[in-house]
Amino acid sequence: MTIASDDVQRDAAHYRAMRDIVEQMRERIPGKFEITKEGIVHDMMAPGRPHELTAAQVRRRLEKEMPEEILAHTGTPDVELGSEGIMRHPDVMVIAVADMEGEGSFDPRTLIAVIEVVSRSNPDNDWVSKMRxxxxxxxxxYAVFDPRTGSGAVLSGIHRTPDGPRYATRKDFMYGEDVTIADWTISTDDLPRYA
Incomplete structure (x- = not known):
């Protein structure tokens, strides 16, 4: 489908408006804000200890295996591709130190991998929206760790489909198994579960 110039300008203006709203809300309303094709996603619940501990342990385990010029980064800024109207904030981003330099959001095309820990309050955001x-x-x-079930999946091999780009390969795992994310294999032993 060809998008007319007016449609592109309207989509860009719509995305900028959503981006401005998110910036205003971040200053006043607690929680995590992201922008998807469907609109603004607000996870009102601050991540709990099992969520944050999982992200920290996965980050630490990855960094023990990676060369010094690669980081498993937890924090800001967001990952953003304005041309697609998407701004996300992964729990862990695997990225070269050199690609972290500069200002503004990270270009998602510089990321080696992202890791998400499934939210107790909004699991579809990780299993459905982010998978798209x-x-x-x-x-x-894209690696997903799910403390609700003690399982997860690693998705890779982007290919074109009638519904847009999708991951071609999915490798499921259970906590306790080793898991390979990009070029690094880590243990999933003793990762926390939601009570």
Whole structure:
């Protein structure tokens, strides 16, 4: 489908408006804000200890395996591709130190992988929306850790489908198994579960 110039300008203006709203809300309302094709996603619940501990342990385990010029980063800024109208904030981003330099959001095409820990309050954001958005953004590897079930999946191999880019390969795992994310294999032993 060809999008007319007016449609592109309208979409860009719509995205900028949503981006401005998110920036205003971040200053006043607690929680995590992201922008998807459907609109603004607000996770009102601050992540709990099991969520944050999982992200920290996965980050630490990855960094023990990675070369010094690669980081497993937890924090800001967001990952954003304005041309697609998407702004996300992964729990862990695997990225080269050199690609972190500069100002503004990270270009998602510089990421090696992203890791999400499934939210207790909004699991579909990680299992459905991000599974659609991350290949659209060109992120080559997406790993999901789910403390609700003690399981997860690593998705890779972006390919074109009638519904847009999707991951072609999915490798499921259970906590306790080793898991390979991009070029690094880590243990999932003793990761916390939601009570």
């Amino acid at each position: 958005d991350y290949p659209l953004l060109g992120i080559p590897v």
